[in-house]
Amino acid sequence: MSPRLQAFGDALLGTERRQRVRSARCLLACGLMAYSLASMGYFVAVDIAPAGPVLVLALFGLGGMLAFYAAIRSGASQRFADPSLTIAQMSFALLVGALAYTLAGRARGAVFPIMMVVLMFGLYSLTPRQVRAMSWLALLLFGGAMGLMVWRDPAIYRPEVEFAHFLVIAIILPAVSMLAGQLGRLRDALKRQKAELREALAHNEVLALRDELTGLANRRHMAALIEAERERCAAHGSRFCLAVLDIDRFKRINDTHGHPVGDRVLEVFAQEALAAIREADVLARWGGEEFMLMLPDTRLTAARLGLERLRTRVEALRVAHGSGELGFTLSAGLVEYTPGEPLVEAIARADRALYQAKQQGRNRVVAG
Template sequence: MPTHQTVSAALDSHRPPRWSTRFSHVLLGEDSRQRLTLTLLGLASLVTTTVVLLLMYAARIGVADVGQVSLLAGLFFVFIVGFYALIRSGENRRFADPTLAMPQTIIAQSLIAASYAMTGPVHGATVIMLALVMVFGMFSLRPASVRLACIYTVSLMGMVMVWCARHDPLHYPARQEVFNFALTAIVMLAISQLAGQLSAMRTRLKTQKIALEQALSHIEEMAAHDELTGLPNRRRMMTLLQEHATRHARGGPRFYVCIIDLDHFKHINDSHGHAAGDAVLRAFARQAQVVLRNTDMIGRWGGEEFLLLLPETPLGDPALGVTRLRDSLAELPASPSLGDLRIRFSAGFARYEHGEPVDQAIERADRALYAAKSAGRNRSVVL
């Protein structure tokens, strides 16, 4: 019986998206990278709005020219709308840096520098905007680009401050401008250094992430494969059997289960040592992978036993591949150190019946294997 959570989840999956989700898709699109780029542009818009509000306040209290403020506010608007249209249309993908972080940073710093020259007595408040823009750019730009943007900002602000000190010394005293320039240069230098450290940190995190992914992949590989033979282990084979049973229940092909037991393997261990026994297991696994069909799956079931999953074909005999394997092993030495010793095995087959538990098919294959061993070994029996 479905639980309340299951029913709720099913209902949620069929409900139309909320208006906020639809609005977000319309505004930002559905591509994750483009959404991130537009989100960064949105943060830049907040900075822009703050600067515009500051300019409007300066004009209202009479320390800035209304016409100049209106012109600059219009340029800010064109800046934001222009970049939004470029990104939303997807044209930004044509550039080497689809985020367009560098041109956004340069234009923003240029407009803030113009704001600095217009705000008279309150011009010092705009300096913090320069740092804020660079902080946002630091997360999108490479360290070299950040340094270049910082150099541009310092150079531009130096020229603006010199011009302001000469043309409006009342509101831009030279000594105060020297202080503001030194402050701007120090802040830009600090941001440039932080950008390098941030980049190094991100590189380390990326390297660690790759190393963790590789370690996890290795652990998953070890958890699903037998260390000695490299074949799928018992747990992995059970998973594959369940998957094939589920596929068959949905109309997929039927399959056979085959259990193979290497004949007289204990005698090999006792007579030649466990190293020789390991060599025999590896040789069998290697030859089985060469001889069997690509669709056949073999795994180590335990000890000297192996389990095969053989998808059924319309005219195929499931024992043919195992017969080829037996014949090929009869011609190959079990190991260079074992002389004339050949690998022989007994095999038991069971055809998976529709709807039965996988364990039952395995049990019938095991009974067939017992029958093959009782009949003299080195043969196959199908039940």
């Protein structure tokens, strides 16, 4: 699309997606109104309808629809529950149609398809109850127009013919309401399906990035975050630290107290660790009882102090279980990433430091 055409479309419809849809629908309704009133012009040309009243009706109909468009395009309609003003537009169009019926004389049967188009316009946006209300309004307006013209001009608007016309629309309008009900149920079913699909996709996205038990970043996501931090540090000359954390004697906890208690230990540790680390730090479940902690813009000394505080907090934790409370401790291997070093080597150094912490008696932080 050319820039000029794009600019014209933006000026005509707006730039916000929903407003563009509402404006486009209103312009379509304006076009339908103009076409319908143009047909009245033909009736004037063949001397079926009076020129003066038809001109007044044309100005009224087009002016009203353009007023709806201005309200939608300017954003003023957003103050209402229905920013599209669908019910208001349909009510106005039905009123114009009923007035056209009183002017069309012998050609008045041509107005009925216009009435149906107006009602069909709301089938996909209104609730079945609202469509029924519009159908009753159409019946009232056209029935009133028929009764008025039988009284004023019975020679053209013969009572038996108008009664037949009334019966026709009295049959058609309930059918429209039934169709609206079916479409409404289909629309609701589609909305539910879309909502369920969005929920499933969101859940899958969370599973792709997060550990299901602890809610922390999973290993794949953490690896991507570490790589992104490495690239950032290479560009800005900053440093970061990595730490591999391990719950001491976790296998014994599972074997002695059961896996549900072991899972609870992991959950409690994750909650405590997230509360203890900085907002910029990232904690992930690396596998089993192992966790990976990344500390951006941090040198080794400061990172070690932070890990010691975390280790002390974990040492004081207690997890309730059936026979009482359970304590556990934490070991950590900490390294500062060296610029140009492969990430796998930095993580391997952290693993070796963790191994040393285990060898030295656990419940400690060793820097590698």
